[in-house]
Amino acid sequence: xxxxxxxxxxxxxxxxxxxxxxxxxxxxxxxxxxxxxxxxxxxxxxxxxxxxxxxxxxxxxxxxxxxxxxxxxxxxxxxxxxxxxxxxxxxxxxxxxxxxxxxxxxxxxxxxxxxxxxxxxxxxxxxxxxxxxxxxxxxxxxxxxxxxxxxxxxxxxxxxxxxxxxxxxxxxxxxxxxxxxxxxxxxxxxxxxxxxxxxxxxxxxxxxxxxxxxxxxxxxxxxxxxxxxxxxxxxxxxxxxxxxxxxxxxxxxxxxxxxxxxxxxxxxxxxxxxxxxxxxxxxxxxxxxxxxxxxxxx
Amino acid sequence: xxxxxxxxxxxxxxxxxxxxxxxxxxxxxxxxxxxxxxxxxxxxxxxxxxxxxxxxxxxxxxxxxxxxxxxxxxxxxxxxxxxxxxxxxxxxxxxxxxxxxxxxxxxxxxxxxxxxxxxxxxxxxxxxxxxxxxxxxxxxxxxxxxxxxxxxxxxxxxxxxxxxxxxxxxxxxxxxxxxxxxxxxxxxxxxxxxxxxxxxxxxxxxxxxxxxxxxxxxxxxxxxxxxxxxxxxxxxxxxxxxxxxxxxxxxxxxxxx
Numbered sequence: 001x002x003x004x005x006x007x008x009x010x011x012x013x014x015x016x017x018x019x020x021x022x023x024x025x026x027x028x029x030x031x032x033x034x035x036x037x038x039x040x041x042x043x044x045x046x047x048x049x050x051x052x053x054x055x056x057x058x059x060x061x062x063x064x065x066x067x068x069x070x071x072x073x074x075x076x077x078x079x080x081x082x083x084x085x086x087x088x089x090x091x092x093x094x095x096x097x098x099x100x101x102x103x104x105x106x107x108x109x110x111x112x113x114x115x116x117x118x119x120x121x122x123x124x125x126x127x128x129x130x131x132x133x134x135x136x137x138x139x140x141x142x143x144x145x146x147x148x149x150x151x152x153x154x155x156x157x158x159x160x161x162x163x164x165x166x167x168x169x170x171x172x173x174x175x176x177x178x179x180x181x182x183x184x185x186x187x188x189x190x191x192x193x194x195x196x197x198x199x200x201x202x203x204x205x206x207x208x209x210x211x212x213x214x215x216x217x218x219x220x221x222x223x224x225x226x227x228x229x230x231x232x233x234x235x236x237x238x239x240x241x242x243x244x245x246x247x248x249x250x251x252x253x254x255x256x257x258x259x260x261x262x263x264x265x266x267x268x269x270x271x272x273x274x275x276x277x278x279x280x281x282x283x284x285x286x287x288x289x290x291x292x293x294x295x296x297x298x
Numbered sequence: 299x300x301x302x303x304x305x306x307x308x309x310x311x312x313x314x315x316x317x318x319x320x321x322x323x324x325x326x327x328x329x330x331x332x333x334x335x336x337x338x339x340x341x342x343x344x345x346x347x348x349x350x351x352x353x354x355x356x357x358x359x360x361x362x363x364x365x366x367x368x369x370x371x372x373x374x375x376x377x378x379x380x381x382x383x384x385x386x387x388x389x390x391x392x393x394x395x396x397x398x399x400x401x402x403x404x405x406x407x408x409x410x411x412x413x414x415x416x417x418x419x420x421x422x423x424x425x426x427x428x429x430x431x432x433x434x435x436x437x438x439x440x441x442x443x444x445x446x447x448x449x450x451x452x453x454x455x456x457x458x459x460x461x462x463x464x465x466x467x468x469x470x471x472x473x474x475x476x477x478x479x480x481x482x483x484x485x486x487x488x489x490x491x492x493x494x495x496x497x498x499x500x501x502x503x504x505x506x507x508x509x510x511x512x513x514x515x516x517x518x519x520x521x522x523x524x525x526x527x528x529x530x531x532x533x534x535x536x537x538x539x540x541x542x543x544x545x546x547x548x549x550x551x552x553x554x555x
Contacts, residue, residue, distance in 0.1 A: 160413030
């Protein structure tokens with residue numbers, strides 16, 4: 001029965017691509033379109049996933065737990081953004097990465113609430129009502145549907161006057177201010193929406209793993225999103241999706257190298273590093289990025 | 299005198315150095331007023347203070363009778379007081395058209411929800427704003443470049459773009475910080491014509507910082523001279539030309555008071 005397991009494997013890859021695609025789309029809104037240097041993107045993924053798991057285990061309806069989880073990651077985005085978005089980019093980067101680590105240590109240490117290092121797994125399945133042979137494919141459909149909705153929503157927003165203000169903030173905050181825009185408000189909105197999208201990705205990931213674990217929310221995951229965004233081309237939503245496909249495909253294809261997990265893990269990072277160097281040398285705008293835009297930086 | 303902007307005893311220091319030392323003057327409505335003075339006189343600091351980019355220690359700045367101090371830049375702009383920057387600042391990775399479309403005040407589509415809920419209304423507004431932008435681009439002969447990135451324009455064209463963008467705000471008053479610096483003579487004549495036209499036909503008041511004295515003598519009806527954070531002279535171009543205090547300030551002569 002090699003064929004069904006192969007099909008299942010591709011379904012699994014499709015789900016991972018969807019989750020990373022969503023996660024990267026959120027970062028792309030913040031960085032690509034608004035210029036917010038968020039190095040703590042993974043925190044918002046974890047907040048939604050843990051909230052959902054904790055509330056559902058406590059007996060709350062799954063659907064409501066999901067909504068509250070995503071809402072809380074949005075609120076967290078606002079709360080983190082409010083005091084920090086007036087900071088210069090590099091300071092913001094430090095604050096956000098610190099925040100994401102504080103949150104992760106909270107998961108590890110507050111075991112009474114979060115299950116500690118072992119995480120939480122007793123929450124309901126999203127598609128528990130489906131017969132088991134359809135669960136995977138059903139979950140793929142849900143994931144891709146959410147990805148599609150978020151993508152269309154973002155494209156609409158980016159091409160609206162609202163998106164135009166975001167781009168002006170990315171280009172030159174002072175000009176944006178001088179043209180009468182309350183840039184602080186827009187940055188908070190961008191971070192809040194980006195965080196909400198990360199929250200959706202986090203919840204999907206939790207259902208996919210049947211588990212939420214502190215180690216799923218390491219800073220490394222944030223940098224995966226950065227790799228995807230840069231690879232696909234910043235400020236391009238389609239680029240983020242292409243980036244996610246390439247990134248996940250690369251990750252999965254190296255899985256079968258007969259070197260053992262630790263070595264494969266290190267080798268991956270070496271290869272990704274080399275690929276990024278080559279990308280910066282030969283296609284610095286990313287795969288779908290606009291070369292004309294890049295020339296303007298010089 | 300019908301003044302649009304009244305500045306009264308504004309003080310600002312940076313690390314103990316007084317940039318503005320009680321500057322006071324008012325700007326007459328519908329006039330082109332020049333603000334000159336040697337380097338370090340506090341002209342740009344004053345511009346930044348008027349537009350809310352820096353807050354002064356004391357004093358009062360009133361625009362159409364309303365106090366501006368304490369208000370953030372975006373609120374001041376929305377009252378119809380717009381500015382340009384000393385160094386031209388175009389939004390390079392946005393098209394020329396988008397640079398202009400960004401500027402109008404109070405656009406429904408600039409809130410995060412309306413583009414999703416009422417895309418039709420937002421689109422209607424966009425069409426209107428786009429028409430206005432086309433008119434202004436034609437006025438500045440930039441219409442051919444509307445779909446190009448602002449960053450690909452020449453230095454002179456960027457100056458025009460900055461002025462065009464400010465007009466999209468439909469301002470009552472514009473502060474121009476060295477709009478003529480590094481501009482070739484033919485373009486600078488053009489800019490002068492534009493400014494005069496805008497004043498005559500749209501009743502926009504101008505306050506301009508300028509180092510090109512002959513040019514400012516030609517353009518401005520009223521000139522304010524600053525030195526060391528204070529206003530040292532004011533008058534018609536002829537009066538300023540012959541004012542000993544002004545000459546001294548430019549030449550660095552110190553008087554015992």
